[in-house]
Amino acid sequence: MQTIQLYVEGMRCPRCVREATARLRDLPGVATLTADRGTGEITVTGDVSAADLLDALAGSSFTAQVRPRP
Numbered sequence: 001m002q003t004i005q006l007y008v009e010g011m012r013c014p015r016c017v018r019e020a021t022a023r024l025r026d027l028p029g030v031a032t033l034t035a036d037r038g039t040g041e042i043t044v045t046g047d048v049s050a051a052d053l054l055d056a057l058a059g060s061s062f063t064a065q066v067r068p069r070p
Contacts, residue, residue, distance in 0.1 A: 001045055001046055001047060002045070002046070004043070004044045004045075004048070004066060005041055005044075005067040006041065006042045006044070006053060006054075006057075007039075007040055007041055007065050007066075007067050008035075008041070008062045008064045009063040009064070010062050010063065011037060011040050011042075011062060012037060012040070016062070019062075020035065020042060020060065020062055021035050021042065023056045023060060024042065027048055027052055027056055029046045029047040029052075030044055030045075030046045032045045033045075042064075050066045054066070
């Protein structure tokens, strides 16, 4: 299981958080998902690839990128 942190540009209101997380929540391999509207970050744990997460958000009004691990 891995942890992937995404920065989602434009995720600033509760509706945006719901929309972005709904696109990711049901992807195969997603175990947990947390979103922080203040920072625009979504943290996903599970057996899912960063590419799959980015693809799921690609058809939305959001621009997402993977945050590098420290």
